[in-house]
Amino acid sequence: MNAQIHEVAIKTIRKWRRLYQRQGLPRLGSGYPPTPCPRCDAAVLDGSAYAHLLGWYLGDGHIALGRRGVYVLSISNDPKYPDLNQQIAATMKLVKPTGSPCFRSGPATRVEVRWKHWPCLFPQHGVGRKHLRKIELEPWQREIVAKHPEQLLRGLFHSDGCRVKNWTSRELASGEVKRYEYLRYVFANESEDIIRILTETLDLLAIPWRRPRWNMVAVSRKGGVEALDRFVGPKG
Template sequence: MYDVSTRKRALALVTQGRSLNSVSKETGISRAAIRSWRTRLDPLPRMQAQAGPCIECQHAPERPEHKEAYSYLLGLYLGDGCVSAHPRTGHYLRIACGNTWPGLIDACETAMRMINPARCAYRKQAQGYVSVASYSQHWPCLFPQHGPGKKHERRIALEPWQQAIVDAHPWEFIRGLIHSDGCRITNWTTRLVGGERKRYEYPRYFFSNKSDDIRKLFSDALDRVGVEWTTLARGSDPFNISIARKASVALMDTHVGPKY
């Protein structure tokens, strides 16, 4: 939130005949924000929801009603989601879904509608992806992992009531994480068979995330359902979790499958 003096300085540059684009580049303030200050200079009061959980969500372990959908949506949120304050409706949850996977977009919107107490969600097309979003004052209560900055730059830990849901519905959680930051691919190698080198293909799942905490949540869920995994480093950074053993891939195919 920008103070009044910062707003006045930006508007003064516009008054001098500068374009919104040039003022935005110089100040680092978005054009939309500068444009809105022309009609309202004073900052809006902070929402009560930003101070902590709303009264209706004080007993968070009792929420949400549809726990399987929540476990899936939690996986999506930890991968490609964010919770942000909104000046009128409290907060909004947004999850970025690639255009390539229309089934994933449908599943994300369905889960979001089931978990939002208002049962509402919508889609907004962006360049290369669809943003599935929903407004509610309850999102900070339902996703207490939200906060300033990038997820991999702060600690991510589940609340006891969230962990209980993930423990009860691990496959939905795994599926949400794969749908956000994972994939199923076909690897290949060559083998000598009867003196002749032949190509050999095999399926494999990958999960990639910079957050050590989120990767640990993923691998703990894999351990819970009996899926064997290994860590593959990108340079010196262990960003990737690989699932390649035949039996484990078969389990993943049964409960998760490729994106669609």
């Protein structure tokens, strides 16, 4: 139809369309204006959802450049937690209200959303693995975390952490050896920067922690475990 209107060959119309797309120009008549960015356009940002998504991104997320200069935020998680994967998708949509999360199956379930402005919201994005480069929160991110520390911890522990049952034994005065079981939260990550972000956030909530290994943080005291149970809880 367009070829008839402009009195040119169909292949010419196709050539014009390809050139238009290569220049990254918006699709005419699509009816979908670009989603405004909280950093570039002062759009409203759901701080609670963002803090939660930031935790997931620092743990098991990455950003890749896709087609036409659009970035893809991908969060990986174990497929045996379908409810948690749905929560990730819902959180992504709260941060980008016009987003359409899609699920990629495989050894890990990947939840993905496309947006040109993901690097604006996650300036920690860069080349290489996170533990091989500097990871530091921007001042505006720190302000959000200070308001929603529970959500950041929820994302971090659900991505690179777990809630496990441990046990220990103690010999009583009678000579009997008694076994005790207790819950604890464990977080493991190769990045010293990300571990520091976690421990600083735990400190904000006065939750005691320790480092049994260089790449691990554990919350084992009863009060700390009870505090995390109120807003983190088990993955399943």
